[in-house]
Structures are given as structure tokens and as C-alpha cells.
Amino acid sequence: METFESLVRSEFAPKNTFLNTASSGLLPARTVAALHEAVRLRAEGSPLDSLFGDVEAARASFARLAGVPVARVAAGASVAAHTGLIAASLTSGAEVLTAEDDFTSVVNPFHARGDLKVRTVPLERIAESVRPGTALVAVSAAQSADGRIADLPALREAAREHGARTYVDFSQAAGWLPVEADAYDYTASICYKWLLGPHGAAFLVVPEDFGALTPVLAGWVAGENPWDSCYGPVTELAHSARRFDLPPALFTYTGLRHSLDLIEELGVDAVRAHDLALADRFRAGLARLGHEPLPAPGSPIVSVPRLGHRQPELSSAGIQVSNRAGNLRASFHVYNTPADVDRLLDVLSA
Structure with missing residues (x-):
């Protein structure tokens, strides 16, 4: 039986110190092989x-x-497309509660409607800010900019108390944090970060009764029998959430299938323990260097104020991180090791 470490080693061989999963994850070897095979099929006309x-x-x-x-x-x-679908379902004048500086894809479609009351509060206050009349609370499980994790249990309780629906984006969490989608009305996630897939795939989880969503983007793939729904109006929508499908990027989903297999094999709990241990090692090293990251306990994303300007220098040294609003953002995932953390700290100490 393969260990966590041996399985990871068999799938990844990064050529640099890649600490930027919050932007885009690395592709496993099995995913790369599947993509090559899909391209071959297309090229051959199979x-x-x-x-x-x-x-x-x-x-x-x-x-x-x-x-x-x-x-x-x-x-x-x-x-963004999933958020747009949810935004389209709201009645004019409905109140949507969002977090300050949340990722644009989670919030902008509500603003684009022009006739919704979008209220924005600090992430730490989002649960206490749900009130009578709030129709929907939309928030990322983990913040892209700094890794802060929303208090989702408190949010669920507040929404239940006031009759508000909940929409949680797990794009910066799915893969290392349990999703537990059944606890919310809607959840979404792209798949090219912590889920290690190619760009171009995202999933939306909806309630069994579809949560009052109208399939305004429905095309032929949204039919109960897609190949019988290619011409004219779709006469019978899928009886499942597939009625909200968009035409799939086939190569992407072929690769993604194998990436998700790997996440399941590794186990989310094991991934989380690995990622957080590296993030904590980095935080401890920063403290020794006299730097204090933004508070984000329990997150593999670490954002350090006033160090973002060093991103080009780090890139030149073969260390991939991000500059977010002047903050240096490092993010740790399965293919990272303690040596990666120490190399980043060594360069930052120079």
C-alpha cells in the first residue's frame, strides 16, 4: 500500500519551488497522461x-x-457563471449579504443585476449581520487574498434563524477542507486550484428541489436526453442538477477526473494535515524573521504584509508565490515539503 508521501512523489516532480496553489495547482502525472490521450483521440478522429x-x-x-x-x-x-445563475433567481430589491474584498466571481454578478440590495460587511461580522429580510448570504469559505476562513457554522445558524439562503464558494478550500455541501443551499468551486485539475471546470451543488433556480443558461446538455435536445427548445430538462450544466470542456473534464481520483486516494483529512503543517512551519519561520502574517488560523494560505514587492526576486530565485495588494501570499499543498518552506524563508532572510 502506497503512503501519502510515495503517492505524491509518483505524481509530481516540480521544477521549481512552487508555493502558489491559491493561484493554480500543479497537474498530477495521471492527469497529464489523460490529457495527452484525449488530444490523441481528437487528432485521430476517434x-x-x-x-x-x-x-x-x-x-x-x-x-x-x-x-x-x-x-x-x-x-x-x-x-462567476454559477453566481450569475443564482443572482438571476432573486427578486428585484432582494438583499444579498457579502464579505468585504471577497473574490469578484462570488459577488459581482449580484452587483451587475443593478436592482438588488448588496450589503457588504467585514468577513468576521458576516454571521452577526444576517437580519430579517436578508435573502441570501454569499461568501467564500476561504478568502483568496489572505486565506481567512469564514465561520461557516455561525453563518448557517444565523441564516436559518432569519430564513436566508446560503451560497458558499469553496474554490480556495475544496481539496483540503471538508466541503459538507449539504449544510448550505448552494455551493460552488472551480477545480484548478486545490483540486489539481486543468482550467475550465467548476461545479455547483444545489438543493434537491433546485432552490428556486431557473436554468436560464440551459442548452442541449441540460436536457434529460441531451442527444435528443440538440435542435429547437429543450422539451424535457434533466430531472437532476444537470439541468444547470453548461457544455463541458471535454479535455478539461477528462483530466479533472483523474485529479479528483488522486484527491480521493490521498484523503482530504490527510491533505489538510499536510498542508497546515507546512503553513504553520512558515508562520513560525516568519516570526523568527520578525514578520507577522495576516491572521488566518487553520489555513494553508499565508499572506505577509509589506513583502509583496519581493515576489519578482523570489520568482527569479525559482520560488513561485503571489503579490496580492502588496502582501506576499504563499500557499502550501500536497507537493510541497518542509524544504520548500525553508528555502522560501532563507531567501526572505537575505
Whole structure:
């Protein structure tokens, strides 16, 4: 039986010190092989039926990670599109509660409506800010800029008390933090960060009764029988969340299927323990250097004020991190090691 470390070593061989999963994760070897095979099929003119099957396999894998029946999972391409679908379902004048400086894809579609009351509060106050009349609370489980984790249990309780729906974006959390999608009305996640997939895939989890969503983006893939829904209006929408599907990027989903398999094999709890141990090692090293990161306990994303300007220097040294609003953001995942953390600290100490 392979250990966590041996399985990771068999899948990843980064050529630099990659500490930037919060921007984009690395692709496992099995995913790269699957992408090559998909391209070969397309180049040869072979049938692509197996690629459509990969969409369903990826959907089922994500459903297991999210802890919900597969019938509640819709496949798309971006969180912004999923947010737009939810925004379209709200009545004019409805109040949407959001967190300050949350990722644009989570909040902008509500602003774009022009007729919704979008109220923004600090992340730490979002649960206490739910009030009578709040129709929806929309928030990221983990903040992109600095890794702060929302108090989701408190948010659930406040929303339940006031009759508000909840929409949680797990893009910076799925893969290392349990999703528990059944606890919310809607959840979404892109798959190219902590889930280690290619760009161009995202999932939306909806309630069993579809949560008052209208499939305004429905095309042929949203039909109960897609191949019978290619011409004219869709006469019978899918009886599952597939009615909210967007036409899939087949290569992406073929690769994603194998990435999700790896996450399931590793186990989210083991991934979380690995990632957080590295983040804590970095925080301890920063303290020794006299730097204090922004508070984000329990997160593998560490953001350090006033060090963002060093990102080009670090890149030149073969260390990949991000500069976010002047803060240096490092993020740690399965393919990282204590040596990666120490190398970053060594360069920062110079």
C-alpha cells in the first residue's frame, strides 16, 4: 500500500519551488497522461464518447468529496457563471449579504443585476449581520487574498434563524477542507486550484428541489436526453442538477477526473494535515524573521504584509508565490515539503 508521501512523489516532480496553489495547482502525472490521450483521440478522429463519460465520472467524484448525491451537482466552467445563475433567481430589491474584498466571481454578478440590495460587511461580522429580510448570504469559505476562513457554522445558524439562503464558494478550500455541501443551499468551486485539475471546470451543488433556480443558461446538455435536445427548445430538462450544466470542456473534464481520483486516494483529512503543517512551519519561520502574517488560523494560505514587492526576486530565485495588494501570499499543498518552506524563508532572510 502506497503512503501519502510515495503517492505524491509518483505524481509530481516540480521544477521549481512552487508555493502558489491559491493561484493554480500543479497537474498530477495521471492527469497529464489523460490529457495527452484525449488530444490523441481528437487528432485521430476517434469517437469522443469516453470523454463525455469522464464528465460524469468527475461529477460523481466531486459529489463524494462534497458529501451529496450526484443528482445535486451541476457541471460548468466558472464560479462567476454559477453566481450569475443564482443572482438571476432573486427578486428585484432582494438583499444579498457579502464579505468585504471577497473574490469578484462570488459577488459581482449580484452587483451587475443593478436592482438588488448588496450589503457588504467585514468577513468576521458576516454571521452577526444576517437580519430579517436578508435573502441570501454569499461568501467564500476561504478568502483568496489572505486565506481567512469564514465561520461557516455561525453563518448557517444565523441564516436559518432569519430564513436566508446560503451560497458558499469553496474554490480556495475544496481539496483540503471538508466541503459538507449539504449544510448550505448552494455551493460552488472551480477545480484548478486545490483540486489539481486543468482550467475550465467548476461545479455547483444545489438543493434537491433546485432552490428556486431557473436554468436560464440551459442548452442541449441540460436536457434529460441531451442527444435528443440538440435542435429547437429543450422539451424535457434533466430531472437532476444537470439541468444547470453548461457544455463541458471535454479535455478539461477528462483530466479533472483523474485529479479528483488522486484527491480521493490521498484523503482530504490527510491533505489538510499536510498542508497546515507546512503553513504553520512558515508562520513560525516568519516570526523568527520578525514578520507577522495576516491572521488566518487553520489555513494553508499565508499572506505577509509589506513583502509583496519581493515576489519578482523570489520568482527569479525559482520560488513561485503571489503579490496580492502588496502582501506576499504563499500557499502550501500536497507537493510541497518542509524544504520548500525553508528555502522560501532563507531567501526572505537575505
